[in-house]
Amino acid sequence: MFASPTKPLKLPEFVGLLAMLFATIAFSIDAMLPAIPKIAQELTPDDVNKAQLIITSFMMGMGIGTFFAGPLSDMFGRKNLMLLGIVIYVISALYATVTTDIEHLLFSRFLMGIGAAGPRVVSLAMVRDLYRGREMARIMSFVMTVFILVPAMAPSLGAVIIAFSSWRGVFIAFVVFAVASAAWMMLRQPETLPKENRRPLTFATIRYATGEVLGNRLVVLYIAALSFGFGQMFAFLSTAPQLFTETYDRGATFTLWFALVAGFAALASFTNSRLVMTLGMRKLSTSGLAAQCIASLVALAILGSGVIRPEFEFYIFIAYMAVSFFMIGLVFGNINTLAMEPLGHVAGFAAAIIGAISTILAVSIAVPVGYAYDGTPFPLIIGVAVCSGSAFLIMLFSRRYEEGVQV
Numbered sequence: 001m002f003a004s005p006t007k008p009l010k011l012p013e014f015v016g017l018l019a020m021l022f023a024t025i026a027f028s029i030d031a032m033l034p035a036i037p038k039i040a041q042e043l044t045p046d047d048v049n050k051a052q053l054i055i056t057s058f059m060m061g062m063g064i065g066t067f068f069a070g071p072l073s074d075m076f077g078r079k080n081l082m083l084l085g086i087v088i089y090v091i092s093a094l095y096a097t098v099t100t101d102i103e104h105l106l107f108s109r110f111l112m113g114i115g116a117a118g119p120r121v122v123s124l125a126m127v128r129d130l131y132r133g134r135e136m137a138r139i140m141s142f143v144m145t146v147f148i149l150v151p152a153m154a155p156s157l158g159a160v161i162i163a164f165s166s167w168r169g170v171f172i173a174f175v176v177f178a179v180a181s182a183a184w185m186m187l188r189q190p191e192t193l194p195k196e197n198r199r200p201l202t203f204a205t206i207r208y209a210t211g212e213v214l215g216n217r218l219v220v221l222y223i224a225a226l227s228f229g230f231g232q233m234f235a236f237l238s239t240a241p242q243l244f245t246e247t248y249d250r251g252a253t254f255t256l257w258f259a260l261v262a263g264f265a266a267l268a269s270f271t272n273s274r275l276v277m278t279l280g281m282r283k284l285s286t287s288g289l290a291a292q293c294i295a296s297l298v299a300l301a302i303l304g305s306g307v308i309r310p311e312f313e314f315y316i317f318i319a320y321m322a323v324s325f326f327m328i329g330l331v332f333g334n335i336n337t338l339a340m341e342p343l344g345h346v347a348g349f350a351a352a353i354i355g356a357i358s359t360i361l362a363v364s365i366a367v368p369v370g371y372a373y374d375g376t377p378f379p380l381i382i383g384v385a386v387c388s389g390s391a392f393l394i395m396l397f398s399r400r401y402e403e404g405v406q407v
Helices: 013-029 035-043 048-077 078-096 101-129 133-147 149-164 167-188 203-214 217-247 251-279 281-304 311-369 378-404
Strands: none
Touching: 013 048, 013 101, 013 133, 013 149, 013 167, 035 048, 035 101, 035 149, 035 167, 035 217, 035 251, 048 078, 048 101, 048 167, 048 203, 048 217, 048 311, 078 167, 101 133, 101 167, 101 311, 133 251, 133 311, 149 167, 149 251, 203 217, 203 311, 217 251, 217 281, 217 311, 217 378, 251 281, 281 311, 281 378, 311 378
């Protein structure tokens, strides 16, 4: 459809490009965080918790869109599918700027999520097209290290845009960011899926690829672990604005504290890139989940003991978030790579199924956790403890099917 460059990108530029494509998702979520209280006041004052759906409706759209994005990228190529996703994303973001009620805004966010599925799938599939095993995990760690800078800065950028315009101005920023990333991809990155390796979208190919993914017990276990992992992260993101604004009265400095916490995830991704080649993906991700579960139980014990003075409770919660985000940085890239590793021959479809199922299940976990918000951090911390503990047990159980063989 478009003329494509043929010279492979050097690794730093390739990592930067993929990080920017991934960042389309992070920017779409985190730049909205400071807008949620304002949207709640303006569009849904009688049910402020409903504004949390600004986050989860986007993620649900991305989960559903991923089902289609993967097979289409295997059929038409990575770059063409990514461009289609960006077009849907941009049109939906522009629609959001003129909506006047919460239902239409949530619908536009859902459509934006469908469009964002394109960059998400393309990024994962391109890495799998070019790399394998621990080298793939190392590349993903580099990508995630750069990518985390966006969620660290996005709330502050969103707050600045809101201050000089309104929450609707954030959607214009989404358009600019998406167009810039699409231009970079189309002008610089060669297509990684040659025409001779593309698969027609037929019932037979869908059945074959689905069987390859869901017929692998180890991959299914990794999808389950990812679902719990993403569920706790979405719960963090959807409830953070209320916790900072209402529970701890830190709304004015929310963006600064969030940047600090997100920085720990970036540090973890960088640490992972240094350790994964020697320790391996499974050990790092399993250890991270165990540590996060323990941190949640400790936080519950300390905050629920009643011995901490109210003015210090916020700092305990910040320390807990920092530990949790660090562990998140050790988990997602590794488990996602483990799931994709045996599926290189159906990389696009595999990325679609893995991403779609894990995202949809994660949203179904995060929404009730978010709606359980009662003015305290306890529903969130309990939800994170359950999610990280469940994912940890799944990773332990997955050892029985290592290399696809029950042992």
